[in-house]
Ligand SMILES: Cc1ncc(C[n+]2csc(CCOP(=O)(O)OP(=O)(O)O)c2C)c(N)n1
């Protein structure tokens with residue numbers, strides 16, 4: 001085990017996969033000479049050269065479309081889209097290109113590319129640089145969407161994503177890059193599509209991904225003081241979703257709170273609620289409660305932004321209400 | 325002249341153009357009888373572009389095309405039957421009936437593939453070229469795209485990167501004068517779209533798109549440069565869409581005198597005239613009869629081929645049990 005920051009864990013995953021497989025290459029805006037605006041690709045251009053680590057023009061639409069066909073023709077591209085807020089520019093390549101070819105071409109092509117991006121609020125970045133558009137991405141059949149919360153998972157899941165033959169969108173969070181944690185050394189991958197129970201509990205299950213897992217863990221501490229035993233399940237992967245883990249936890253606690261940093265209406269939390277209805281309705285003693293962003297733009301000023309973001313305190317309140 | 329196709333090569337181009345012509349005309353006839361499904365975008369009158377441009381490519385080279393890609397499919401070496409069977413949604417189609425006529429692919433032949441999002445083929449070919457450059461394969465990617473596609477934002481993004489990184493990609497602009505119904509002058513302030521290539525540090529050449537030999541020559545020059553690592557090039561092929569936009573087109577926006585003038589310069593006539601001097605009437609008549617028979621047989625077979633059966637559990641379905 002080594003103590004690492006989340007960004008360093010991602011960097012290690014990229015380095016190891018590039019060393020192991022010459023068909024892996026990185027491209028994106030400001031990722032080479034500068035090392036990425038969040039420093040995830042620091043040092044990689046020096047190590048692997050300008051052919052395999054490319055600074056690109058500001059061209060999200062074409063870059064994503066190019067990742068799709070580069071992946072179809074023998075390489076394993078890893079594309080960095082600087083902010084999740086720019087995901088709308090990538091959508092044709094994901095919705096109308098990447099997600100259809102394996103099926104409509106009857107399995108003739110593989111599509112092993114990774115689109116890394118980072119989202120989330122709390123950094124004062126304003127309405128165009130703070131969003132979580134998870135549900136827009138997870139809506140697309142044929143695209144895997146993952147959002148690890150710990151440095152260990154960041155490394156292990158990025159390695160797995162690069163080796164995956166389907167497109168994977170890898171969601172990072174700007175406020176997780178500096179978080180630290182133990183990361184296993186060596187070539188350790190974490191499978192995509194498997195949840196992890198980070199804290200066992202018996203009264204209520206709280207399901208989250210990415211930075212919302214950190215908030216949920218804090219909420220569990222608060223709830224413990226309230227006399228409530230909360231189970232925290234880090235879904236890690238939004239799609240494919242580990243439905244079995246969700247059902248198993250609810251079978252134990254009979255109560256559920258689902259947390260997502262994206263918008264509420266048609267959001268990822270709504271999908272989780274419906275999934276629970278489909279698979280665990282009989283286990284529930286109370287309706288599922290959602291904790292999400294309200295349906296509005298993310299304001300800049302600190303008290304305004306803080307007031308709207310899902311937080312440990314809001315998760316606690318939701319859990320207590322669910323248990324009432 | 326440099327890069328002129330040999331008589332053998334020209335004959336093969338002529339033969340493939342004939343296959344495409346019969347394919348399009350047969351589709352037109354079956355559409356009239358109500359026996360086709362969905363819109364069909366014919367390319368008759370424009371065969372020289374798709375066929376002669378792809379005739380330059382090697383087996384390992386790749387091509388991305390448009391919703392009007394039949395000439396590219398046949399030009400890059402796909403047989404007629406799997407294309408026709410795909411158009412009729414048959415299990416025996418190139419993609420088992422999942423793709424339809426606009427999205428045909430044959431990865432083994434390097435056709436990946438048709439694309440019905442206007443403009444999307446341009447970054448598609450550019451991405452393949454990026455992959456070829458990184459792997460050092462020595463192959464070339466080609467994009468055949470329309471004058472409408474040339475106006476998209478993604479066209480600029482992709483061509484800029486192709487020029488910037490000297491990617492092995494050749495952009496073949498099939499300038500058939502129309503987008504869906506609007507004429508070119510309503511879409512662009514410039515008549516010759518390839519003047520934009522200068523902004524991407526790419527050479528460009530404008531050719532008569534109804535002259536297969538001219539298309540072949542210009543595309544060869546660009547493909548050779550690209551293969552040598554000297555970067556992308558563009559060939560603007562001036563042609564004309566003699567049919568409607570698709571089988572759903574109700575017409576009324578193309579001038580009859582324009583159609584007549586372009587029909588008089590049909591690419592089949594242009595090539596035939598040259599080839600007649602090269603090989604004589606008997607040889608051409610033989611090729612023509614064989615091409616017609618090949619297409620007729622492909623239609624007869626495809627129309628009696630089985631339909632596919634729907635299943636959620638196929639390996640190519642992302643959430644099937646088979647995974
Ligand atoms: C992104 C997008 N916008 C609009 C359409 C509808 N559409 C299909 S083909 C076409 C015209 C394309 O013109 P051009 O690129 O010149 O190709 P041509 O049909 O002339 O071969 C339009 C507008 C589409 N399929 N995709």
Ligand SMILES: [Mg+2]
Pocket residue numbers: 470471472498499500501502503
């Ligand atoms: Mg056109």
